[in-house]
Amino acid sequence: MKNYYDITGDGGSNILEQVGAMQAAIGEKLAGVKHRLAIGSGKGGVGKSTLTRQLATALRGRGNTCAILDADLNGPSQARMSGLRDVPLLPGAEGVALPKDAHGVGVVSLGSLVPESEAVTFDTVAQGDSYTWRATREFTAVAELLASIDWGHLDYLLIDLPPGAERTLQFAEFLGSQTAFILVTVPSDLARGVVARSVAALRGTPNRVLGYVENMRGYWCDVCNDVRPLFPESEHVDLGLPRLGSVPFDPELAAACDRGELAVGNDRPWWVAVQKLAETVEETIETKPNASAE
């Protein structure tokens, strides 16, 4: 009796062809993207989205063409931070036009389309059973966005990932081996311990992990005019990755993100650190081997 692999085609449903067509469309739309860089963590609340926003702006300031895909469909924040709420997706000549912020960074986020007072939902015939299909639908939604946006020629496409170590691994497999990763943590063993699980998960993939960024390493105090400690200084959990940079928290930055006005061009410590990070990312992604494999 024939087995699955003995039979070519799928009996007329064309599922295989449709999956192939989607993959081909993604490949076509991303053909002009030089570097795909996923910003993940595993841990929530460590500032992945803010750091993604900052890094894209700094890379843009260094002459790169950049865009951000907000892959956190359930908690999209890039639209607000970029000042692009209420900007609709508009069809162009070669697909959906890429919305751009005031710095020229492209931003695709469901936050532009779904009011913050509403949950991101999908039509379903299996109401009440979302645990059986929701994750699959979300990946399909990201695939549809990747395949429909006219990304054009980009030096960097930054993908802002949702939290969860398992999601980090799933996105590595979904985005393919040509996508490099940067992991974000805060300087606490609690956070580093969770991020370590993502590091371990990514070791089983062919994806490059450039290193990690230590976010919120202290906070900038306008009164002291200095960076003050925010978390206990502890590095008991070794991530086994190079540290690409450390970025202090700045209340002024948090307020600017709320307003969708990422002020740059100043010399506040967070911006100096992010500019240094962008320089390190440029050097690392061009020259260094897979750090996780070392």
Next chain:
Amino acid sequence: MKFLCVPCDKPMQLLEATPPDRGSVSLVYSCDACGYEFAMLTNPQETQVVSSLGIKIGTDGESESKCPFTGMLTDMETAEAGIRWTSEAEERLSSVPEFVRPMAKTGIEKYAKDQGYVEVDAKVLDEARSHFGM
């Protein structure tokens, strides 16, 4: 998933797919060799899982004949009353992923209404792109 006619050892072919009924679809497969037919009846969870893959069963993606899942797609009714769309503008809108198309359409219609237009055509779409800096 593939289906095999065991007596003939031949793959079975999709013959018919009916529109969804309360989340269930009926797919009829037949064996070209012996003519045997059977129906696969899905429950809503199974229907939704397949639909979540973003694929259409029983169609090449262009034909509407066999796809039972297209009946579940988001309603495309306009949000702004009185705004018409030309066929060319509708065609261009089809490049927007289906799951966000209603929201995109609402945003475009809001722009059109704010500008005093009663119809969205290709020119309005181009103007909107320029307006939003794209």
